[in-house]
Amino acid sequence: MAEEIKNIKESFKKDLEKAENKDSLENLKVKYLGRKSKISQLFSNIPNLAKQERGHWGKELNILKNKISSAIKEKLSKEVQKEEKIDLTYPAKYPQKGSIHILSSVTKEICLIFKELGFNVIEGNEVEDEWHNFSALNIPLDHPSRDAFDTFYLDLDKKDKKSGSWLLRSHTSPSQIRIMQQVDPPLAVISPGRVYRPDVVDATHSFMFYQIEGFVVGQDISFSHLKGVLLYFARQFFSQEVQLRFRPHFFPFTEPSAEVDVSCVICSQKNKQKNKERCPVCKGKGWLEILGCGMIHPNVLEACNIDSKKYQGFAFGMGVDRIIMQKYQINDIRLFYENDKNFLKQFPL
Ligand code: PHE
DSSP states (O other), X not given: OHHHHHHHHHHHHHHHHHOOSHHHHHHHHHHHHSTTSXXXXXXXXXGGSOHHHHHHHHHHHXXXXXXXXXXXXXXXXXXXXXXXXXXTTSOOOOOOOOOOOHHHHHHHHHHHHHHHTTXXXXXXXSEEEHHHHTGGGTOOTTOGGGSTTTSOBOOSOOSOTTTOOEEEOSSSTHHHHHHHHHSOSSEEEEEEEEEEXXXXXXXXXXXXXXXEEEEEEETTOOHHHHHHHHHHHHHHHTOTTOOEEEEEEEETTEEEEEEEEEEOTTTTTTTTTOSTTOOTTTTTSSEEEEEEEEXXXXXXXXXXXXXXXXXXXXXEEEEHHHHHHHHHTOOOGGGGTSOOHHHHTTOOO
């Protein structure tokens, strides 16, 4: 018995030294004082000892038990004090805060500029059918953009023959159709959202990106309204000094159509044509393409049961990713979608 008590004392001493936190001290309690502990076993062995020895070893075991118990308690209270001690000079741990994604904040900023002009913000559907994405927009059946290489088709049953296959919209223009079908003119709508094209991903292409569609339908709407609205937008969004350049273009859903460039917001056209110090953003051209636009084609109005003799409209569509890349000199579209905190936390600027 004497030997056993000595062993317990020694191993407890070692264990106590090693126990450095609340949990390990609690474990020691179980190990040395618990029901299955060595001490408990020795206690239960006392009735087997010679009668005259029982009292002596019972006492010895109780002394040992009390010593162990108070040693653990003492160290435990020290640990608790240590853990609860507040060091007011310790540098604060600042909680990591999320921020609004640059694509969301710029989309909101652009929509707000149009809202001030009286436009309503309405989101369309990301899953569309061929009729809304193409046919109603006067895009002929043999148009290359309908090709499976240029559009993600969905493996779903067709709604009906007229709607054609389901797909992920390849531009926000089907929002025009959805809204014109449901709401009578006059209309002034801005419609942001994701669009999808099966492009190979590189610095300037992504299979999913963001567009903002805008359109107005009313009586006596002309190209000069379109120009005025876009100039107002560009001056609010980029700077009061910017100029716009309209280049004739072709879109099936607008006639006449144009592509619009803004004077370079980075070099302000200062080093235009100076090849030596070419602006990295406009490459010395002095202009940056920002959107496509035009007067809504009469066929598009008619597809939505709007009398094209009575009503006219204009529409425009811009790529949000590209506009942000130009404004903030971001050279890789993939940065928007990689969720790298070092990139994201730089915004809002
Ligand atoms: N939908 C066109 C595109 O994705 C942009 C556009 C919209 C052009 C409206 C004219 C009018 O490129």
